[in-house]
Amino acid sequence: MANKILECPKMKQYLDVIDNMYRLGWDERNGGNISVLVDPEEEKEYLDGGRQYIRDIPLPLVADPIVRDRVFFFTGTGRYFRNTKADPEHNIGVIRISEDGKVAHVIWGFEPNGQFTSEIYAHLMCHATRMKVHPQNHVIMHSHPTNLLIMSHLMKADDKEFTLALWRAMTECIVVYPEGVGVLPWMLCGTNEIGVATAKKMEQYRCVIWGLHGIYGAGDDLDEAFGLIETIEKSAQIWLACQGKKELYTISNDELVQLVHRFGLEKQCAWNFLDRKPE
Numbered sequence: 001m002a003n004k005i006l007e008c009p010k011m012k013q014y015l016d017v018i019d020n021m022y023r024l025g026w027d028e029r030n031g032g033n034i035s036v037l038v039d040p041e042e043e044k045e046y047l048d049g050g051r052q053y054i055r056d057i058p059l060p061l062v063a064d065p066i067v068r069d070r071v072f073f074f075t076g077t078g079r080y081f082r083n084t085k086a087d088p089e090h091n092i093g094v095i096r097i098s099e100d101g102k103v104a105h106v107i108w109g110f111e112p113n114g115q116f117t118s119e120i121y122a123h124l125m126c127h128a129t130r131m132k133v134h135p136q137n138h139v140i141m142h143s144h145p146t147n148l149l150i151m152s153h154l155m156k157a158d159d160k161e162f163t164l165a166l167w168r169a170m171t172e173c174i175v176v177y178p179e180g181v182g183v184l185p186w187m188l189c190g191t192n193e194i195g196v197a198t199a200k201k202m203e204q205y206r207c208v209i210w211g212l213h214g215i216y217g218a219g220d221d222l223d224e225a226f227g228l229i230e231t232i233e234k235s236a237q238i239w240l241a242c243q244g245k246k247e248l249y250t251i252s253n254d255e256l257v258q259l260v261h262r263f264g265l266e267k268q269c270a271w272n273f274l275d276r277k278p279e
């Protein structure tokens, strides 16, 4: 192996997170995919500069200039999260997006003939959107969490309705995602259209729910993206357990506003979901 990528702390965490997501039951078979931007210092230290390529794979889209000449970890299409930690070279890869945005140069992995996830559209477009609104955003994570999926069978695909139901399920939810969540109705996955729609929502939200399919989470690092998704999944579980029961108590709008002030989230809060003007 020409580089030391498996010694990179970010790679170790990537493999641990993938393993963890499988064990949580969110990523059956090949379900889910994760991409992580690599820092130039990591390219130098762990990838020998990251400019020696095993092969090229054409991209099905022309990548936004902001992600060109940048290096990413990507999970492989059709690969199982269950197998990844024990055999990273066959299940994930490291690519550099070409300077014209049309090709992925494979630096490492995807052995022997694999390639990046079929959700490459959503990943590259969401990275581009998030890097423009928040340059430290380096992770895009897609998963199929069980309770959230059930919730999307029971609730219409509406940002406000979903956000309020999730915020009211557990006190600290509004603290973790004060901007709320975006929701898309069922759409064909692995397409340019779902990529465009997801990236559009990511201008406003770090989390976008794909109705009847799963979730996209964005974050500065793996902890943040994972933490967002696990908090939403837990809220969905609580919401679900309350369905059909006589709910005696719930968190009111006034109490949600108290939380916003308590945690200084006035700027981030989706006040319109609380039917209030920004305070």
Ligand code: 13P
Residues within 6 Å of the ligand: 030, 031, 032, 033, 075, 076, 077, 078, 079, 116, 117, 118, 119, 142, 189, 190
């Ligand atoms: P890939 O195996 O291509 O990553 O697809 C899995 C998935 O979850 C599609 O939405």
Ligand code: ZN
Residues within 6 Å of the ligand: 031, 032, 142, 143, 144, 189, 213, 214
């Ligand atoms: Zn999926």
